[in-house]
Amino acid sequence: MDPADWKAVSEIYREGIQTGYATFETEVPTWDEWNSNHVTSCRLVAGTDKKVTGWAALSAVSSRCVYGGVGEVSIYVAEKARGTGLGMALLRRLISESEKEGYWTLQSGIFPENTTSIKLHEKAGFRIIGIRERIGQLGGVWKDNVLMERRSKKTGL
Numbered sequence: 001m002d003p004a005d006w007k008a009v010s011e012i013y014r015e016g017i018q019t020g021y022a023t024f025e026t027e028v029p030t031w032d033e034w035n036s037n038h039v040t041s042c043r044l045v046a047g048t049d050k051k052v053t054g055w056a057a058l059s060a061v062s063s064r065c066v067y068g069g070v071g072e073v074s075i076y077v078a079e080k081a082r083g084t085g086l087g088m089a090l091l092r093r094l095i096s097e098s099e100k101e102g103y104w105t106l107q108s109g110i111f112p113e114n115t116t117s118i119k120l121h122e123k124a125g126f127r128i129i130g131i132r133e134r135i136g137q138l139g140g141v142w143k144d145n146v147l148m149e150r151r152s153k154k155t156g157l
Contacts, residue, residue: 001043001055006031008052009045009076016076021113024136024143039071041101046090053081056090058098061107069104069156075117082116091124095150104156109135109145118146126150 001009010031016022029037038057047053058071073094077087098106108126110117118128126148134142 021111053078056094073108107149
């Protein structure tokens with residue numbers, strides 16, 4: 001992913017926001033805001049016919065060096081490309097790239113209503129490690145978050 005992809009990436013992000021179960025965000029950030037909140041490696045786009053229809057990226061979970069190998073996953077697929085296997089391809093590639101970069105743990109916080117994303121993560125080797133109850137509000141409604149993680153079998157052993 002590079003800045004030239006941002007227009008397509010931000011539209012896919014907007015679709016996710018509009019579902020009401022993909023993120024606590026209510027507005028798409030600017031490229032500069034998004035860029036400053038995600039690690040510079042492990043940023044992927046995918047699609048067909050040179051059109052971006054999905055993206056995945058990591059953000060740091062902490063600025064403390066002890067957590068340097070732990071990343072939080074963001075993965076979004078355009079509505080028209082859902083159910084095509086693109087999400088799994090992106091997630092598998094993100095896992096591979098993250099291991100090359102020294103990440104030993106990937107985590108995701110997913111709304112319980114987003115069963116498709118939970119199943120996708122489970123198929124990619126993530127496990128549910130807990131429920132963060134009433135962790136934040138979206139539109140004035142308290143939301144839970146399913147916390148999932150995947151430990152590398154290659155890195156951090």
